[in-house]
Amino acid sequence: MMIPLFKVAMNLPDALDGVAGALGSGQLEHGPRAEEFERSIGARLGNPFVTAVNSATSGLQLALSLVHRPGDSRPADRDAEVLCTPLTFEATNWPVLAEGLRLRWVDVDPATLNMDLDDLARKITPATRAIVLVHWAGYPVDLDRLRAVVDAGEAEHGVRCVVIEDCAQAWGATFRGRPLGTHGNISVYSFGAIKLLTCGSGGVVAFPDGEAHRRAKSRRYFGINRHSERRLGEYDVADWGYRFHLNELCAAVGLANLAAVDDLLERHRSNAAHLDKELADVPGLEQVARPDAADPSFWVYPVKVDDRPGFLRRLAEAGIGTSLIARRNDAHSCVADAGVPLPGLDSVHDRVVHIPVGWWLSDEDLAHISTTIRAGW
Structure with missing residues (x-):
């Protein structure tokens, strides 16, 4: 028998009980279980600004949309450039294309397999709006060195790059004793089927501030505030969004697996x-x-x-x-x-x-x- 490279981690029978409860509740879309999962992940990370989504790919696109369309009254930045690593699964980089942004490759450090931070420093320009990096295989990028590179780029070009960390493979990884998602960047986790923590399909985006978190929670559901009272035809969408919310079945699976x-x-x-x-x-x-x-x-x-x-x-x-x-x-x-x-x-x-x-x-x-x-x- 082959020793597998991946195996689905499922906390049974708790996950079955959670899914049965969701099915019996009659509420299958984003609801109380998804919100409990969101709070639980935020508590585990030590960051309350967490937004649950249906996949990390959706989370990356949601994060990039905040760079691309920063606020309700500002137009999309069509000249924005995103610096990316080519050594990753395609799910990291295709959201850049989905947002209509210009993708520019940064080389890979042969020692770490992560983004070459020296090459990153050379490639930041006035057009750079975001950096999307990957903690490949769950091995964290040197976030101290990264911050120094971004600071130097801002000093030289007058533009602060938003850093988006793809933490899809890195649940549980830390840098200087703190979980990824608490170092001042936007961080996106995957809870896909073969990840260490799985919802079957799902993810979260951890933000460094409450304003970005607020906008993301609205954009993940068409730009509609799900918590405000609204009547048919009497609400306004000022900032359009996507259908990226996490459903109750996946949240139930995630809550069960988080315990183990x-x-x-x-x-x-x-x-x-x-x-x-x-x-x-x-x-x-x-x-x-x-x-x-x-x-x-x-x-x-x-x-x-x-x-x-x-x-x-x-x-x-x-x-x-x-x-x-x-x-x-x-x-x-x-x-x-x-x-x-x-x-x-x-x-x-x-x-x-x-x-x-x-x-x-x-x-x-x-x-x-x-x-x-x-x-x-």
Whole structure:
């Protein structure tokens, strides 16, 4: 039997009971369970400005809309430029295109697989309105260095870039002991099916201030304030929005799983510590660097290997699941006009592989993975 790279984490029977309660309530769209989930996530993060959405992709587009259309009386900024990383799943970058914004690639740091912050510093211009970065595999970006880069860009160009953190793979990750979503940026979490904390489908956007939070909560439901009393034909939409709200069934699943996720996260971290030690000196394999101040979630365990086809073949023969997870986004024809040289990504893209590290691994599974890799390929 293959050791899987991913597995759905479901807190049963609590999730079944929660869904049954939602079905029996007769209210399936956004309601009290979704609002309770929103409050619970905010309490867990230590940030009350949390907006629940139906997916992290929707959350990213919602966040970008606040940059694109900042306020009710201001027009969309058609010249706005968004700096993005190409080493991610397409869900990170396609919301930029959906908002009609100009996408510009930033190179990848071969050591961390996250955005190259030196290249980011070179690419901030007066047209830059937002930076969308990814905490790849749950390994946090150096947020101290990022803040310094953004501050320097503001000093040089007179424009403050909004930073949007894609935390889709990073539930539980911290930087300097604080959860992602509490460092002054907009942060978007995914609670998709194979995430450590799952709603089946869902996500949240954590904002740094109450005004952005207020506008986002309105925009996620067509620009309509769901909490104000309104009669048919007697309410006004001043700031149009989307259908991005979280439904009651997914919220019920999320609430059940939130109660169990800490134990799962701890297992991911202990498994990663085992792999850190066992794979530290394997010829032809390089581990991924992470900042000293970062405590990753280890959604998966990325490594960089020589002879990637041989590595993939050997692990498949040994019954160990692996994946490349995503194609480099700049290679897609829909963004061909944004192509630029990315030497950092070029140097590492064909070496990256992701191996299992999750809560479902037994001690025997971990030993099998490390022994197989240490034996060579």
